[in-house]
Amino acid sequence: MSEVIEADAVIVGAGPVGLFAVFELGLLDVRCHLVDILDKPGGQCAELYPEKPIYDIPGFPIITGQGLTENLLAQIRPFEPTFHFGQMVTALTRRPDGRFDVETDAETHFIAKAVIIAAGGGSFQPKRPPVPGIEAYEGKSVFYSVRKMEAFRGEEVLIVGGGDSALDWTLNLQPLAKRLTLLHRRDAFRAAPDTVNKMRALVAEGAMDLLFGQVTGLEGADGQVGAAIVTDNEDREHRIPATRILPFFGLTMKLGPIADWGLNLHENLIPVDTEKFETSEPGIFSIGDINWYPGKLKLILSGFHEAALMAQVVSRIVYPNKKILFQYTTSSTSLQKKLGVA
Protein backbone atom coordinates (compact mmCIF):
# COMPACT_ATOMS: atom_id res chain seq x y z
CA MET A 1 0.00 0.00 0.00
CA SER A 2 1.39 3.38 -1.00
CA GLU A 3 1.36 6.43 1.25
CA VAL A 4 -1.87 7.94 2.46
CA ILE A 5 -2.93 11.30 1.02
CA GLU A 6 -4.79 13.56 3.46
CA ALA A 7 -7.21 15.75 1.54
CA ASP A 8 -9.84 18.40 2.13
CA ALA A 9 -12.01 17.00 -0.64
CA VAL A 10 -11.81 14.13 -3.11
CA ILE A 11 -13.85 14.46 -6.29
CA VAL A 12 -14.80 11.22 -8.01
CA GLY A 13 -14.89 12.01 -11.74
CA ALA A 14 -13.10 14.73 -13.72
CA GLY A 15 -15.94 15.50 -16.14
CA PRO A 16 -17.02 19.12 -16.69
CA VAL A 17 -18.93 19.20 -13.42
CA GLY A 18 -16.09 17.73 -11.33
CA LEU A 19 -13.74 20.26 -12.91
CA PHE A 20 -15.97 23.24 -12.15
CA ALA A 21 -16.40 22.01 -8.58
CA VAL A 22 -12.66 22.62 -8.14
CA PHE A 23 -13.31 26.28 -8.96
CA GLU A 24 -16.21 26.78 -6.56
CA LEU A 25 -14.43 24.90 -3.78
CA GLY A 26 -11.19 26.73 -4.50
CA LEU A 27 -12.82 30.12 -3.97
CA LEU A 28 -13.67 28.87 -0.48
CA ASP A 29 -10.10 27.58 0.13
CA VAL A 30 -10.98 23.90 -0.21
CA ARG A 31 -8.21 22.00 -2.02
CA CYS A 32 -9.21 19.11 -4.24
CA HIS A 33 -7.93 15.81 -5.52
CA LEU A 34 -9.74 14.44 -8.59
CA VAL A 35 -9.78 10.80 -9.65
CA ASP A 36 -10.90 9.56 -13.06
CA ILE A 37 -10.66 6.22 -14.77
CA LEU A 38 -9.98 7.99 -18.06
CA ASP A 39 -6.44 9.11 -18.82
CA LYS A 40 -7.61 12.69 -19.37
CA PRO A 41 -10.01 15.30 -17.97
CA GLY A 42 -13.38 16.24 -19.49
CA GLY A 43 -15.57 13.16 -18.99
CA GLN A 44 -18.21 12.72 -21.71
CA CYS A 45 -17.25 16.02 -23.37
CA ALA A 46 -13.68 14.86 -23.97
CA GLU A 47 -14.30 11.16 -24.54
CA LEU A 48 -17.57 11.05 -26.48
CA TYR A 49 -17.81 14.34 -28.35
CA PRO A 50 -14.60 16.42 -28.27
CA GLU A 51 -15.31 17.97 -31.67
CA LYS A 52 -19.07 18.40 -31.45
CA PRO A 53 -20.51 21.84 -30.69
CA ILE A 54 -22.42 22.60 -27.49
CA TYR A 55 -24.86 25.52 -27.75
CA ASP A 56 -26.23 25.86 -24.22
CA ILE A 57 -23.27 26.82 -22.05
CA PRO A 58 -24.20 30.26 -20.69
CA GLY A 59 -22.06 32.94 -22.28
CA PHE A 60 -20.75 30.67 -25.04
CA PRO A 61 -22.95 30.73 -28.15
CA ILE A 62 -20.95 27.76 -29.37
CA ILE A 63 -18.11 25.72 -27.88
CA THR A 64 -16.86 22.18 -28.54
CA GLY A 65 -16.59 19.46 -25.90
CA GLN A 66 -12.80 19.75 -25.99
CA GLY A 67 -12.94 23.56 -25.98
CA LEU A 68 -15.09 23.57 -22.86
CA THR A 69 -12.74 21.12 -21.16
CA GLU A 70 -9.71 23.27 -21.95
CA ASN A 71 -11.44 26.44 -20.71
CA LEU A 72 -12.42 24.73 -17.46
CA LEU A 73 -8.84 23.58 -16.95
CA ALA A 74 -7.59 27.14 -17.47
CA GLN A 75 -10.24 28.46 -15.08
CA ILE A 76 -9.30 26.09 -12.24
CA ARG A 77 -5.52 26.30 -12.69
CA PRO A 78 -5.06 28.86 -9.83
CA PHE A 79 -6.41 26.27 -7.38
CA GLU A 80 -3.80 23.65 -8.32
CA PRO A 81 -5.99 20.57 -8.18
CA THR A 82 -4.20 17.21 -8.12
CA PHE A 83 -5.34 14.80 -10.82
CA HIS A 84 -5.18 11.03 -10.49
CA PHE A 85 -5.95 9.62 -13.93
CA GLY A 86 -6.34 6.05 -15.09
CA GLN A 87 -7.70 5.01 -11.70
CA MET A 88 -11.11 3.90 -10.58
CA VAL A 89 -12.37 4.78 -7.12
CA THR A 90 -13.37 1.38 -5.79
CA ALA A 91 -14.07 1.90 -2.09
CA LEU A 92 -15.54 4.67 0.02
CA THR A 93 -16.02 4.16 3.76
CA ARG A 94 -16.52 6.38 6.76
CA ARG A 95 -13.74 6.38 9.37
CA PRO A 96 -14.29 6.49 13.12
CA ASP A 97 -13.02 10.11 13.12
CA GLY A 98 -15.81 11.10 10.71
CA ARG A 99 -13.56 11.50 7.69
CA PHE A 100 -13.61 9.11 4.72
CA ASP A 101 -11.27 6.46 3.37
CA VAL A 102 -11.26 6.65 -0.41
CA GLU A 103 -9.39 3.93 -2.27
CA THR A 104 -8.62 3.34 -5.93
CA ASP A 105 -7.76 0.26 -7.97
CA ALA A 106 -4.24 1.70 -8.35
CA GLU A 107 -3.90 1.53 -4.56
CA THR A 108 -4.07 5.28 -4.02
CA HIS A 109 -5.51 5.86 -0.57
CA PHE A 110 -7.00 9.20 0.48
CA ILE A 111 -8.33 10.31 3.82
CA ALA A 112 -10.81 13.06 2.97
CA LYS A 113 -12.98 15.43 4.99
CA ALA A 114 -15.60 15.43 2.24
CA VAL A 115 -16.23 13.38 -0.90
CA ILE A 116 -17.94 14.71 -4.01
CA ILE A 117 -19.27 12.14 -6.42
CA ALA A 118 -19.31 13.72 -9.89
CA ALA A 119 -19.31 10.40 -11.70
CA GLY A 120 -21.63 11.36 -14.57
CA GLY A 121 -22.92 8.35 -16.46
CA GLY A 122 -20.60 6.14 -14.42
CA SER A 123 -17.06 5.02 -15.06
CA PHE A 124 -15.93 4.54 -18.63
CA GLN A 125 -15.19 0.88 -19.22
CA PRO A 126 -14.12 -1.01 -22.34
CA LYS A 127 -16.87 -2.54 -24.45
CA ARG A 128 -16.80 -6.31 -24.60
CA PRO A 129 -17.17 -7.69 -28.13
CA PRO A 130 -20.04 -10.14 -28.79
CA VAL A 131 -17.92 -13.31 -28.78
CA PRO A 132 -19.41 -16.29 -26.94
CA GLY A 133 -17.32 -17.38 -23.96
CA ILE A 134 -14.88 -14.44 -24.09
CA GLU A 135 -15.33 -13.81 -20.34
CA ALA A 136 -13.36 -16.97 -19.52
CA TYR A 137 -10.22 -15.52 -21.14
CA GLU A 138 -10.42 -11.95 -19.84
CA GLY A 139 -7.46 -10.86 -17.74
CA LYS A 140 -5.51 -14.02 -18.65
CA SER A 141 -5.07 -13.88 -22.41
CA VAL A 142 -7.71 -11.39 -23.57
CA PHE A 143 -7.04 -7.80 -22.45
CA TYR A 144 -8.81 -4.48 -23.05
CA SER A 145 -5.76 -2.38 -22.31
CA VAL A 146 -2.00 -2.87 -22.22
CA ARG A 147 -0.50 -2.50 -18.77
CA LYS A 148 2.87 -4.18 -19.43
CA MET A 149 4.16 -4.51 -22.98
CA GLU A 150 6.45 -7.35 -21.90
CA ALA A 151 3.39 -9.57 -21.46
CA PHE A 152 3.13 -9.59 -25.26
CA ARG A 153 6.74 -10.50 -26.11
CA GLY A 154 7.03 -13.65 -28.19
CA GLU A 155 3.25 -14.08 -28.32
CA GLU A 156 0.88 -14.45 -31.26
CA VAL A 157 -1.03 -11.21 -30.85
CA LEU A 158 -4.41 -10.42 -32.38
CA ILE A 159 -5.57 -6.81 -32.16
CA VAL A 160 -9.19 -6.08 -33.05
CA GLY A 161 -10.51 -2.62 -33.95
CA GLY A 162 -9.89 0.33 -36.25
CA GLY A 163 -9.37 3.36 -34.01
CA ASP A 164 -6.35 5.05 -32.51
CA SER A 165 -5.92 2.53 -29.68
CA ALA A 166 -5.93 -0.44 -32.06
CA LEU A 167 -3.49 1.22 -34.46
CA ASP A 168 -1.15 2.61 -31.78
CA TRP A 169 -0.82 -0.74 -30.06
CA THR A 170 -0.34 -2.47 -33.39
CA LEU A 171 2.75 -0.35 -34.00
CA ASN A 172 4.00 -0.66 -30.41
CA LEU A 173 3.59 -4.42 -30.08
CA GLN A 174 4.54 -5.52 -33.60
CA PRO A 175 8.29 -5.50 -32.83
CA LEU A 176 7.79 -7.59 -29.67
CA ALA A 177 5.24 -10.11 -30.88
CA LYS A 178 6.06 -13.41 -32.49
CA ARG A 179 3.40 -12.52 -35.05
CA LEU A 180 0.83 -9.74 -34.99
CA THR A 181 -2.51 -9.65 -36.77
CA LEU A 182 -4.76 -6.60 -36.95
CA LEU A 183 -8.42 -7.38 -37.56
CA HIS A 184 -10.99 -4.73 -38.43
CA ARG A 185 -14.45 -5.02 -39.92
CA ARG A 186 -13.69 -2.87 -42.96
CA ASP A 187 -10.80 -1.36 -44.87
CA ALA A 188 -11.09 2.12 -43.35
CA PHE A 189 -9.54 3.32 -40.10
CA ARG A 190 -10.50 6.12 -37.72
CA ALA A 191 -6.91 6.75 -36.69
CA ALA A 192 -4.16 9.25 -37.37
CA PRO A 193 -3.26 8.90 -41.08
CA ASP A 194 0.44 8.62 -40.24
CA THR A 195 -0.17 5.62 -37.98
CA VAL A 196 -2.35 3.97 -40.61
CA ASN A 197 0.37 4.45 -43.23
CA LYS A 198 3.01 2.93 -40.95
CA MET A 199 0.75 -0.06 -40.32
CA ARG A 200 0.15 -0.53 -44.05
CA ALA A 201 3.90 -0.40 -44.69
CA LEU A 202 4.45 -3.21 -42.17
CA VAL A 203 1.78 -5.27 -43.92
CA ALA A 204 3.43 -4.64 -47.30
CA GLU A 205 6.80 -5.79 -45.88
CA GLY A 206 5.17 -8.96 -44.63
CA ALA A 207 5.99 -8.03 -41.01
CA MET A 208 2.37 -8.34 -39.83
CA ASP A 209 -1.05 -9.41 -41.11
CA LEU A 210 -4.15 -7.32 -41.77
CA LEU A 211 -7.54 -8.98 -42.01
CA PHE A 212 -11.11 -7.74 -42.48
CA GLY A 213 -13.94 -9.42 -40.62
CA GLN A 214 -15.12 -10.16 -37.09
CA VAL A 215 -14.14 -12.59 -34.35
CA THR A 216 -16.97 -15.11 -34.05
CA GLY A 217 -15.38 -17.71 -31.79
CA LEU A 218 -12.40 -18.52 -29.59
CA GLU A 219 -10.46 -21.74 -29.02
CA GLY A 220 -8.46 -22.41 -25.89
CA ALA A 221 -8.53 -23.87 -22.40
CA ASP A 222 -8.17 -22.68 -18.79
CA GLY A 223 -8.23 -19.02 -19.73
CA GLN A 224 -5.47 -19.41 -22.31
CA VAL A 225 -6.71 -18.71 -25.81
CA GLY A 226 -5.06 -20.57 -28.69
CA ALA A 227 -6.84 -19.31 -31.76
CA ALA A 228 -9.61 -16.98 -32.89
CA ILE A 229 -12.22 -17.94 -35.44
CA VAL A 230 -12.65 -14.99 -37.76
CA THR A 231 -15.54 -14.65 -40.18
CA ASP A 232 -14.64 -12.41 -43.10
CA ASN A 233 -17.00 -10.15 -45.00
CA GLU A 234 -17.70 -12.91 -47.55
CA ASP A 235 -18.82 -15.18 -44.70
CA ARG A 236 -15.73 -17.41 -44.89
CA GLU A 237 -14.20 -18.65 -41.65
CA HIS A 238 -10.49 -18.39 -40.84
CA ARG A 239 -8.62 -19.82 -37.87
CA ILE A 240 -6.06 -17.28 -36.65
CA PRO A 241 -3.52 -18.58 -34.12
CA ALA A 242 -3.55 -16.14 -31.21
CA THR A 243 -2.23 -16.40 -27.66
CA ARG A 244 -3.02 -12.76 -26.76
CA ILE A 245 -6.09 -10.88 -27.95
CA LEU A 246 -6.66 -7.14 -27.55
CA PRO A 247 -10.14 -5.96 -28.56
CA PHE A 248 -10.54 -2.15 -28.82
CA PHE A 249 -14.23 -1.37 -29.28
CA GLY A 250 -14.44 1.91 -27.45
CA LEU A 251 -15.83 2.68 -24.05
CA THR A 252 -19.23 2.53 -22.45
CA MET A 253 -20.37 3.98 -19.12
CA LYS A 254 -21.21 1.64 -16.24
CA LEU A 255 -22.21 2.73 -12.74
CA GLY A 256 -19.43 0.51 -11.39
CA PRO A 257 -18.38 0.34 -7.74
CA ILE A 258 -20.55 3.32 -6.67
CA ALA A 259 -23.41 0.86 -6.19
CA ASP A 260 -21.46 -0.74 -3.31
CA TRP A 261 -20.85 2.37 -1.22
CA GLY A 262 -23.99 2.04 0.88
CA LEU A 263 -25.70 5.09 -0.62
CA ASN A 264 -29.40 5.19 -1.39
CA LEU A 265 -29.89 4.87 -5.15
CA HIS A 266 -32.77 5.77 -7.44
CA GLU A 267 -32.57 3.87 -10.76
CA ASN A 268 -28.75 3.91 -10.68
CA LEU A 269 -28.66 7.60 -9.77
CA ILE A 270 -27.83 9.13 -6.40
CA PRO A 271 -30.70 11.07 -4.79
CA VAL A 272 -29.66 14.37 -3.21
CA ASP A 273 -31.39 17.34 -1.65
CA THR A 274 -31.38 20.56 -3.66
CA GLU A 275 -29.93 22.78 -0.94
CA LYS A 276 -26.69 20.97 -0.20
CA PHE A 277 -26.56 18.28 -2.89
CA GLU A 278 -25.71 15.85 -0.12
CA THR A 279 -26.39 12.11 -0.45
CA SER A 280 -28.02 9.87 2.16
CA GLU A 281 -24.59 9.89 3.89
CA PRO A 282 -23.62 13.22 5.49
CA GLY A 283 -20.30 14.46 4.11
CA ILE A 284 -20.75 12.67 0.78
CA PHE A 285 -22.09 14.94 -1.97
CA SER A 286 -23.19 14.23 -5.51
CA ILE A 287 -23.35 16.64 -8.45
CA GLY A 288 -23.77 16.45 -12.24
CA ASP A 289 -25.33 13.68 -14.32
CA ILE A 290 -25.01 11.05 -11.56
CA ASN A 291 -27.38 12.74 -9.09
CA TRP A 292 -31.16 12.84 -8.99
CA TYR A 293 -33.77 15.15 -7.50
CA PRO A 294 -37.26 16.16 -8.65
CA GLY A 295 -36.93 18.17 -11.84
CA LYS A 296 -33.30 17.16 -12.47
CA LEU A 297 -32.02 17.95 -15.97
CA LYS A 298 -28.83 16.22 -17.12
CA LEU A 299 -27.27 19.41 -18.43
CA ILE A 300 -23.79 20.76 -17.87
CA LEU A 301 -25.20 24.07 -16.62
CA SER A 302 -27.27 22.31 -13.95
CA GLY A 303 -24.12 20.59 -12.73
CA PHE A 304 -22.32 23.94 -12.48
CA HIS A 305 -25.08 25.37 -10.29
CA GLU A 306 -25.04 22.25 -8.11
CA ALA A 307 -21.27 22.64 -7.66
CA ALA A 308 -21.65 26.21 -6.36
CA LEU A 309 -24.21 25.28 -3.71
CA MET A 310 -22.38 22.11 -2.67
CA ALA A 311 -19.15 24.10 -2.17
CA GLN A 312 -20.75 26.29 0.50
CA VAL A 313 -21.57 23.25 2.60
CA VAL A 314 -18.23 21.50 2.06
CA SER A 315 -16.34 24.60 3.11
CA ARG A 316 -18.22 24.51 6.41
CA ILE A 317 -17.06 20.92 6.93
CA VAL A 318 -13.44 21.76 6.12
CA TYR A 319 -13.45 25.06 8.09
CA PRO A 320 -16.07 24.60 10.83
CA ASN A 321 -15.18 27.87 12.60
CA LYS A 322 -14.83 30.14 9.62
CA LYS A 323 -17.63 32.51 8.67
CA ILE A 324 -18.46 32.38 4.96
CA LEU A 325 -18.94 35.75 3.30
CA PHE A 326 -20.91 35.95 0.12
CA GLN A 327 -18.62 37.63 -2.41
CA TYR A 328 -18.40 38.40 -6.11
CA THR A 329 -15.29 37.56 -8.12
CA THR A 330 -15.66 40.95 -9.83
CA SER A 331 -15.26 43.00 -6.70
CA SER A 332 -13.71 40.91 -3.93
CA THR A 333 -9.97 41.46 -3.53
CA SER A 334 -9.66 38.32 -1.46
CA LEU A 335 -11.24 36.17 -4.20
CA GLN A 336 -9.08 37.89 -6.80
CA LYS A 337 -5.95 37.09 -4.77
CA LYS A 338 -6.94 33.44 -4.81
CA LEU A 339 -7.43 33.63 -8.56
CA GLY A 340 -4.02 35.23 -8.93
CA VAL A 341 -5.40 38.37 -10.59
CA ALA A 342 -5.17 40.89 -7.76
Added chain:
Amino acid sequence: MPKITYIAFDGTPYVVEAREGTTVMENAIRNSVPGIEAECGGACACATCHVYVDEAWRAATGEPEPMEEDMLDFAFDLRPNSRLSCQIRVSAALDGLVVRIPERQG
Protein backbone atom coordinates in the same frame (compact mmCIF):
# COMPACT_ATOMS: atom_id res chain seq x y z
CA MET B 1 -48.04 9.36 -41.68
CA PRO B 2 -45.40 6.74 -42.55
CA LYS B 3 -45.51 3.59 -40.43
CA ILE B 4 -42.40 2.00 -38.98
CA THR B 5 -42.25 -1.49 -37.52
CA TYR B 6 -39.63 -2.20 -34.88
CA ILE B 7 -39.13 -5.87 -34.09
CA ALA B 8 -37.74 -6.32 -30.60
CA PHE B 9 -35.09 -8.97 -29.91
CA ASP B 10 -37.78 -11.28 -28.47
CA GLY B 11 -39.77 -10.98 -31.71
CA THR B 12 -42.44 -8.57 -30.46
CA PRO B 13 -43.39 -6.07 -33.17
CA TYR B 14 -44.00 -2.40 -32.34
CA VAL B 15 -45.80 -0.45 -35.08
CA VAL B 16 -45.39 3.28 -34.82
CA GLU B 17 -46.69 6.25 -36.83
CA ALA B 18 -43.79 8.56 -37.57
CA ARG B 19 -43.76 12.16 -38.74
CA GLU B 20 -41.71 12.87 -41.84
CA GLY B 21 -38.39 14.50 -41.03
CA THR B 22 -38.01 12.84 -37.63
CA THR B 23 -35.49 10.02 -37.15
CA VAL B 24 -36.16 6.33 -36.68
CA MET B 25 -34.42 6.60 -33.28
CA GLU B 26 -36.63 9.48 -32.07
CA ASN B 27 -39.79 7.55 -32.87
CA ALA B 28 -38.53 4.53 -30.97
CA ILE B 29 -37.76 6.62 -27.89
CA ARG B 30 -41.05 8.56 -28.07
CA ASN B 31 -42.99 5.30 -28.22
CA SER B 32 -40.90 3.48 -25.58
CA VAL B 33 -39.76 0.75 -27.95
CA PRO B 34 -37.48 -1.44 -25.80
CA GLY B 35 -33.83 -2.01 -26.75
CA ILE B 36 -32.96 1.38 -28.21
CA GLU B 37 -30.95 3.44 -25.72
CA ALA B 38 -29.74 6.46 -27.69
CA GLU B 39 -27.44 7.57 -24.87
CA CYS B 40 -26.12 10.58 -26.79
CA GLY B 41 -29.54 11.82 -27.83
CA GLY B 42 -29.02 11.52 -31.57
CA ALA B 43 -25.64 13.15 -32.05
CA CYS B 44 -24.12 10.09 -33.78
CA ALA B 45 -21.71 9.79 -30.87
CA CYS B 46 -22.50 6.54 -29.09
CA ALA B 47 -23.78 3.62 -31.23
CA THR B 48 -26.55 2.69 -28.78
CA CYS B 49 -29.45 3.10 -31.22
CA HIS B 50 -28.18 0.30 -33.45
CA VAL B 51 -30.77 -1.54 -35.60
CA TYR B 52 -30.77 -4.09 -38.42
CA VAL B 53 -32.64 -2.80 -41.47
CA ASP B 54 -34.89 -5.43 -43.08
CA GLU B 55 -33.28 -6.63 -46.34
CA ALA B 56 -36.24 -5.35 -48.38
CA TRP B 57 -35.58 -1.82 -47.09
CA ARG B 58 -31.82 -1.60 -47.40
CA ALA B 59 -31.83 0.19 -50.75
CA ALA B 60 -34.47 2.71 -49.61
CA THR B 61 -32.62 3.61 -46.40
CA GLY B 62 -29.28 3.94 -48.20
CA GLU B 63 -25.74 3.45 -46.96
CA PRO B 64 -24.27 4.96 -43.78
CA GLU B 65 -22.23 8.15 -44.10
CA PRO B 66 -18.53 7.95 -43.05
CA MET B 67 -19.27 9.44 -39.60
CA GLU B 68 -21.92 6.78 -38.97
CA GLU B 69 -19.54 4.05 -40.22
CA ASP B 70 -16.99 5.24 -37.66
CA MET B 71 -19.53 4.96 -34.84
CA LEU B 72 -20.75 1.58 -36.12
CA ASP B 73 -17.26 0.25 -35.39
CA PHE B 74 -18.35 0.43 -31.75
CA ALA B 75 -21.72 -1.25 -32.16
CA PHE B 76 -22.47 -4.64 -30.64
CA ASP B 77 -22.93 -7.60 -33.03
CA LEU B 78 -22.52 -5.75 -36.29
CA ARG B 79 -24.04 -7.10 -39.53
CA PRO B 80 -24.07 -5.90 -43.13
CA ASN B 81 -27.54 -4.36 -42.60
CA SER B 82 -26.53 -2.55 -39.40
CA ARG B 83 -27.46 1.14 -39.12
CA LEU B 84 -27.69 3.73 -36.37
CA SER B 85 -31.36 4.63 -36.21
CA CYS B 86 -30.60 8.28 -35.34
CA GLN B 87 -29.17 8.62 -38.84
CA ILE B 88 -32.23 7.30 -40.71
CA ARG B 89 -34.70 10.07 -41.48
CA VAL B 90 -38.36 9.20 -41.98
CA SER B 91 -39.85 10.09 -45.39
CA ALA B 92 -42.88 9.00 -47.42
CA ALA B 93 -40.55 6.59 -49.24
CA LEU B 94 -39.93 4.74 -45.97
CA ASP B 95 -43.62 4.09 -45.23
CA GLY B 96 -43.69 0.44 -44.07
CA LEU B 97 -40.00 0.32 -42.99
CA VAL B 98 -39.08 -2.69 -40.86
CA VAL B 99 -36.07 -2.65 -38.49
CA ARG B 100 -34.92 -5.28 -36.01
CA ILE B 101 -33.37 -4.51 -32.65
CA PRO B 102 -30.17 -6.30 -31.56
CA GLU B 103 -29.85 -8.35 -28.38
CA ARG B 104 -28.17 -5.45 -26.65
CA GLN B 105 -26.61 -2.08 -27.37
CA GLY B 106 -23.08 -2.67 -26.02
